[in-house]
Amino acid sequence: MFDPAAGAAGTTLDMECRCCGAREVELFLDLGAQPHCNRLVRRDLAPGTEPHYPLRVGFCRQCTLVQIDHTIPKESMFSDYPYVSGTTRTLTEHFRETSARLAGLYDLGPKDLVVDIGSNDGSWLAQYAPFGARVLGVEAAANVAPLALARGVPTWNRFFNEDCARDILAEHGPARLVTAAGVFFHLEELHSVVRGIDALIGDTGVFVVQAIYLGGMLENTAFDQIYHEHLCYYTLRSITALFARHGLEVFAASVVPIHGGSLEVHVARRGRQPVQPSVAALAAEETAHGFGELATYRAFAANVAALHAELMRVLRDYQARGRSVWAYGAPAKGATLLNSFGIGPALVQKAVEKNPMKVGLAIPGARIPIDEEDGARPEAYLVLAWNFLDEFLRKEQPFLSAGGEFIVPVPKVEVIGAAGASK
Ligand SMILES: [Zn+2]
Incomplete structure (x- = not known):
């Protein structure tokens, strides 16, 4: 459970910063011991027996990187993975838009190689087909990589790191474009991965990374983006410091709306690309918002308490009035929210999901059972995947018109009915 007092106590975490190595990582948010959010459990598993790990978040006074201190080994988190990119329409459209934009910017043609790190089911790489570029995915999850192969996207089932990059170079040559979407905060072998990217792009290639933006998390009080898979939470300033250690330079930066606000940065070897005004503009905005100051993160923890x-x-x-509440979907971030706040089946009776890999299991820790959508309806849904709220509202107009309600937990608590938000 979330401990509002712990983060304010002025504790320095017993760790070296994942970026700069300084032992000056200050705890500001303690979400308590939690199970691995994507390791769904069997419903008959004895209560409390899934492993729990500390979920503490700190701020490095030296390089400003925000990070968790406890690492669950990557093999245990990513070798088998229940998240499939292609199941979300919003995400598929996002990939289509991004690939067209990058293909135009970097003039991708048939001779060019595009490598996607953490390529999941190949949803993103598949979008490069119209431009004729060669593509290669690197995906660690043995259960997901075959889905990409099945749709014709060449994919290596392994973890990306420096060794992997050398093997790609030997087999396919340098990459014109390397991308990573929604994985860059996962990386246990952070420095090996960045060295691998440097090797792969060489003097002429570009790396484009999209990662949940810490600035968006602060703005939205999106503490539920914090889970063991996400080791690091980046601002432009902290990600720039990481790349700089490896001779790389951020030459373009923006915030894109996916996942409630993602940071997109374009990176090349230092001096190889003109640095665009977007970099200084976003850096100035971050300074103005105090993203480099510990006090900002303490304020964030106070917002989580509220x-x-x-x-x-x-x-x-709802419970007192005997009204049913189900979770609308069972995303990873939902487990953080439920377990941080101690919400179990007494308050949220079940979750409904369309991802068949999740149906029949239960959310770890909270032990809320996950059922298939079968047409039955509760009186209200708790919208754990609040970043897709607009898509859900469009889809569920009949439910809302019939008197159903959506309870939105983040960025602020709202109850939405047929007439819109009432609280
Ligand atoms: Zn640091």
Whole structure:
């Protein structure tokens, strides 16, 4: 459970910063011991027996990187993975838009190689087909990589690191474009991965990374983006410091709307690309918002405490009136929210999902069972995947018109009915 007092106590975490190595990582948010959020459990597993690990978040006074201190080994987190990119329409459209934009920017043609790190089911790489570029995915999950192969996207089932990059170079030559979407904060072998990227892009290639933007998390009080898979939470400033250690330079930066706000940076070897005004503009914005100061993160932790109190008030009110609440989907971030706030089946009776890899299991820790959508309806849904709220609202108009409600936990607690938000 979330401990509002722990983060304010002025504790230095017992760790070296994942980027700069300084032992000056200050705890500001302690979400308590939690199970691995993507390791769904069997419903008959004895209560409390899934392994729990500390989920503590700190801020490095030296390089400003925000990070968790406890690492669950990557083999245990990613070798078998229940998340499939292609199941979300919003994400598929996002990949289509991004690939067309990058193909135009970097003039991709048939001779060019595009490598995607953490390529999942190949949803993104498949979008490069119209431009004729050669593509290669690198995906660690043995259960997901075959889905990419099945759709004709060449994919290596392994972890990307410096060794992997050397093997790609030997077999396919240098890459014109290397991409990583939604994986860059996962990396246990952070420096090996960046060295691998440097080797792969050489003097002429470009690396484009999209990662959840810490600035967006702060703005949205999106503490539920924090889970063991996400080791690092980047601002432009902290990611720039990481690349600089390896002779790489951020030459373009922007914030894109996917996942409630993602940072997109374009990186090349230092001096190889003109640095665009977008970099200084975003850096100035970050300074103005205090993203380089510990006090900003302490304020964020206070916002999480306020959100906690408000959401519990709303859910207990439903419970007191005997009204059913189900979770709309069972995303990874939902486990963080439920386990941080101690929400179990007494408040949220079940979750409904369309991902068949999740149906029949239970959310770890909270032990909320996950069922298939079968047409039955609760009186309200708790929208754990609040970053897709607009898509859900469009789809569920009939449910709302018939008196159903959506409880939105983040960025602020809201109850949405047919007439819009009421709280
Ligand atoms: Zn640091």
